Structure formats: structure tokens, C-alpha cells
Amino acid sequence: MRQLSTHRRHPLAGVLVLLLGLIVAGGLYAAAAPGAARADTAEADAELVAEGRELYLTGCSSCHGQNGQGILQRAGGQYGPSLIGVGAAAVDFQVGTGRMPMAQNSQQAPRKEPLYDDAETEALAAFVAAEFGPGPAIPGSEYYDLSGVSEEDISEGRELYLANCSACHNASGIGGALGGGRYAPTLEGVEGVHFAEAMITGPQNMPVFSDEVLTPDDKRHIYASLREIQAEPASGGFDLGGVGPVGEGLAGWVAGIGALVGFAVWIGKHSVRAGKQ
Ligand code: HEC
Ligand code: HEC
Missing domain, CATH: 1.10.760.10 (Cytochrome c-like domain)
Structure with missing residues (x-):
């Protein structure tokens, strides 16, 4: 308080206050805008x-x-x-x-x-x-907004992904064949809203993951964990692109276990580092 009033006497103080005001107003507008757009007449x-x-x-x-x-x-x-x-x-x-x-x-x-x-x-x-009758609405940003997502959230999302999704989409999210000419697509580059919609609507062979099964937070953490993998190519041992179109179970299974081991090592490394000092 005291500091602010000292600064106010400076000739640039007015400009500074104006700038601050603009930034705050801009932020408020950005936060309110989607809501305002929703409130259609x-x-x-x-x-x-x-x-x-x-x-x-x-x-x-x-x-x-x-x-x-x-x-x-x-x-x-x-x-x-x-x-x-x-x-x-x-x-x-x-x-x-x-x-x-x-x-x-x-x-x-x-x-x-x-x-x-x-x-x-x-x-x-x-x-x-x-x-055509009511059905699931387009999910809001609470399903995919990655701001404020922590390391812990990401490893939680990783676990949920491995338990619910990797059987079809591969541990690294590159997708895989499902048989009968069908496939689970790669999850790379999928927009957040579409990512959430896939879980909510379960297209084709994909099961529906309702909010009771995976809460909006769970869905957001899964999305965050994939973004994390895709942001660091090869370094984590997740890049299985060289495997090619995986015929069936064996290769996928081996790759899956490999990624699991890689992930376990990764966790080990990080927690040891965190443990020191
Ligand atoms: C039984 C296999 C199966 C499981 C399990 C599964 N999916 Fe899918 N998924 C599919 C198939 C098949 C499609 C493609 C549907 C289509 O093309 O209409 C798909 C599509 C998607 C898409 C859309 C990608 C794009 O190209 O637009 C996303 C995102 C997705 N899945 C995420 C997930 C997540 C996250 C999970 C776990 C919570 C999951 N899936 C579990 C089979 C599966
Ligand atoms: C040439 C035929 C064809 C046209 C044109 C077509 N669709 Fe489809 N649509 C299909 C088939 C076949 C499927 C199911 C196969 C699949 O999911 O991959 C489908 C699936 C869907 C689904 C998923 C349904 C579910 O149960 O989840 C939606 C939603 C949809 N279509 C909307 C549209 C809309 C909107 C348009 C117009 C912009 C459109 N379709 C045009 C053939 C068509």
C-alpha cells in the first residue's frame, strides 16, 4: 500500500495504472467472453x-x-x-x-x-x-483446459490412460489396428474439445466413458498426460512409430510393457531426484 502511493507520484505512474487497468480488463473480458457468447437470446x-x-x-x-x-x-x-x-x-x-x-x-x-x-x-x-432429442452437450473447458495442471495430475492421467485407453490407442497414443479393417486412430494433434467429446460419445468401437466413470478432472488429466508424451518425442522411450502397422496383440503387448517399464523407470528417476534435498 505504502509502496503503491509512493510510486503514484512518479510521472509514469498514471501510464502504469492505465496499462494495469487495460491488462486486468482484458483478462476479465477473456474470462467472461465464452460465457457471454453462451448466453444467446x-x-x-x-x-x-x-x-x-x-x-x-x-x-x-x-x-x-x-x-x-x-x-x-x-x-x-x-x-x-x-x-x-x-x-x-x-x-x-x-x-x-x-x-x-x-x-x-x-x-x-x-x-x-x-x-x-x-x-x-x-x-x-x-x-x-x-x-433429434437431448444428448450430451459440447463439453466445456473444464474437460481440457491445461492451465494449472500439476505433475501429479499428469501422472494420475497417465495411469488412467494406461488402464482405460492404451489397449486400443497404444501406450504412446499412436493408435493401432482393431481387426476387421478397423483401427483406433492416433491421438496426436487432437484438439482438446474433440478429445473430451470422443470419451463422452464413444464413436464406433470406442466405449463411452461417462462422467461417473471418468470425472471431468480425470478426462482433463488424461488429455494432459498425452500432451506431455507428445511434447517430448523419443526421449522417454515412448516413440514406437518404428514398429509400423502393428498386426495384432504380441507387438502391441511387448511395446506396452516396454512403455510401462520406461514409465516406471521415469517415475523412479524423478522421485529419487525429488527425494534428494
Ligand atoms: C475398444 C477400443 C478403444 C478404447 C478402449 C478407447 N478408444 Fe478411443 N477410439 C477408438 C476408436 C475405434 C476410435 C475411432 C472412432 C471413429 O473413427 O469413429 C477412437 C477415437 C478416439 C479419439 C478421436 C481421435 C481422432 O482422430 O479424432 C480420441 C480422442 C480417443 N479415442 C480417446 C480415447 C481415450 C482418452 C480413451 C480412454 C479413456 C479411449 N479413447 C479408449 C477405440 C478405443
Ligand atoms: C455417406 C453417408 C453419410 C453422410 C453424408 C453423413 N453421414 Fe454421419 N454417419 C454415416 C455412417 C455410416 C456413420 C457410422 C459410421 C462411423 O461412425 O464411422 C455415421 C455416423 C455419424 C454420427 C455418429 C453417431 C453416433 O451414434 O455417435 C454423427 C453424429 C453423424 N454421423 C452426423 C452427421 C452429420 C451432422 C452429417 C452431415 C454434415 C453426416 N453425418 C453426414 C454416414 C453418413
Whole structure:
């Protein structure tokens, strides 16, 4: 207090106070902005849904049906599952990762450059959630915001990942074959919101991990642990890219155990270091 009032007499004090004010205001705005955007008026919502309907009818209904009821496969025809109750999260995931609209019916829709921009994706999600029955909403930043994540959180996330995810996605997150031409994709470069949506909606062969099974914090820590691995290539012994397309169990199993051992060594090293002084 005393220090502040001494400084206030300095000719630059006014500028400093102004700068501080701007920084604080900017921070407050950044914190409040997503909330403000969410507080849409009912009118804007109706507009968004109407826009989504148009996009849906031209881009999606040929496979998923006019009312989202799904279309069963006909000889040579297009088809898609019912979208009743899938919710905004599934649409944001499928469209946001470029999986939908599916180019042609195949074993599995690959991740690719999205066809729709953010606004269109939001409209599609709003439409499906409003018209095809309620389902999981698009998860908020509490599922993937990495600020303030500690070392402890990351090792907790690592354990949850090894227990729940690595069987399909590989210990290092590079993905793997599942048989029948299907695969669990690499988790590298997946955006935080899509990462959370995959766990919440369980696309294709992936199980749903509800918030009762993995809390939003658990999901955030899993995401953090993968980011950590991917940020330090090779050094931790996690880089198994050289294995190539893993045929089946054995190679994956060996690699998995190897990574586990590597991780154990890593933990050992770190805790010893932490123990000294
Ligand atoms: C060529 C046919 C086709 C088109 C066009 C198409 N889809 Fe799909 N969609 C599918 C098939 C097949 C699946 C299931 C296969 C999969 O999940 O990989 C699917 C799955 C989905 C799912 C996941 C459903 C669930 O149970 O989780 C959503 C959501 C979805 N589509 C939304 C859309 C939206 C929105 C559009 C328009 C932008 C669209 N799709 C366009 C064929 C299509
Ligand atoms: C039984 C196997 C299986 C398990 C277990 C599993 N996944 Fe998946 N996962 C898949 C498959 C298959 C897909 C691809 C779905 C598709 O293409 O529609 C997928 C997709 C994903 C994606 C989307 C990646 C992208 O390319 O956009 C993420 C993120 C993801 N999984 C994370 C996880 C996490 C985290 C866990 C553990 C909590 C987990 N998965 C457990 C099979 C699995």
C-alpha cells in the first residue's frame, strides 16, 4: 500500500495504472467472453437451429434421414445410423474432426480436414440437439483446459490412460489396428474439445466413458498426460512409430510393457531426484 502511493507520484505512474487497468480488463473480458457468447437470446438460437436444418437437409439427410431416424443400407444406396439422442457433442466431434459428412460408405470414417467451418458446425450441432432429442452437450473447458495442471495430475492421467485407453490407442497414443479393417486412430494433434467429446460419445468401437466413470478432472488429466508424451518425442522411450502397422496383440503387448517399464523407470528417476534435498 505504502509502496503503491509512493510510486503514484512518479510521472509514469498514471501510464502504469492505465496499462494495469487495460491488462486486468482484458483478462476479465477473456474470462467472461465464452460465457457471454453462451448466453444467446432465444431468437439467435432459433436462427442457429434454422441454419443447421438447412445444412443438415443438404449435407446429411441422404444418409441419416430427414428426421434423423437413420437409413438402413439398401443395395448400392447410402446409409447412416440414427442420430436420435446423440446430442451436440457427437455432431461437434464427427463434423469438427472431418469424419462427417462421410465421403462414401466405408468401414470407418477417417479424420480429415473438416468440410464445415466452426459456425456451420455449431449450427449443425444446435439443430441435431434441438430436433433429434437431448444428448450430451459440447463439453466445456473444464474437460481440457491445461492451465494449472500439476505433475501429479499428469501422472494420475497417465495411469488412467494406461488402464482405460492404451489397449486400443497404444501406450504412446499412436493408435493401432482393431481387426476387421478397423483401427483406433492416433491421438496426436487432437484438439482438446474433440478429445473430451470422443470419451463422452464413444464413436464406433470406442466405449463411452461417462462422467461417473471418468470425472471431468480425470478426462482433463488424461488429455494432459498425452500432451506431455507428445511434447517430448523419443526421449522417454515412448516413440514406437518404428514398429509400423502393428498386426495384432504380441507387438502391441511387448511395446506396452516396454512403455510401462520406461514409465516406471521415469517415475523412479524423478522421485529419487525429488527425494534428494
Ligand atoms: C455417406 C453417408 C453419410 C453422410 C453424408 C453423413 N453421414 Fe454421419 N454417419 C454415416 C455412417 C455410416 C456413420 C457410422 C459410421 C462411423 O461412425 O464411422 C455415421 C455416423 C455419424 C454420427 C455418429 C453417431 C453416433 O451414434 O455417435 C454423427 C453424429 C453423424 N454421423 C452426423 C452427421 C452429420 C451432422 C452429417 C452431415 C454434415 C453426416 N453425418 C453426414 C454416414 C453418413
Ligand atoms: C475398444 C477400443 C478403444 C478404447 C478402449 C478407447 N478408444 Fe478411443 N477410439 C477408438 C476408436 C475405434 C476410435 C475411432 C472412432 C471413429 O473413427 O469413429 C477412437 C477415437 C478416439 C479419439 C478421436 C481421435 C481422432 O482422430 O479424432 C480420441 C480422442 C480417443 N479415442 C480417446 C480415447 C481415450 C482418452 C480413451 C480412454 C479413456 C479411449 N479413447 C479408449 C477405440 C478405443
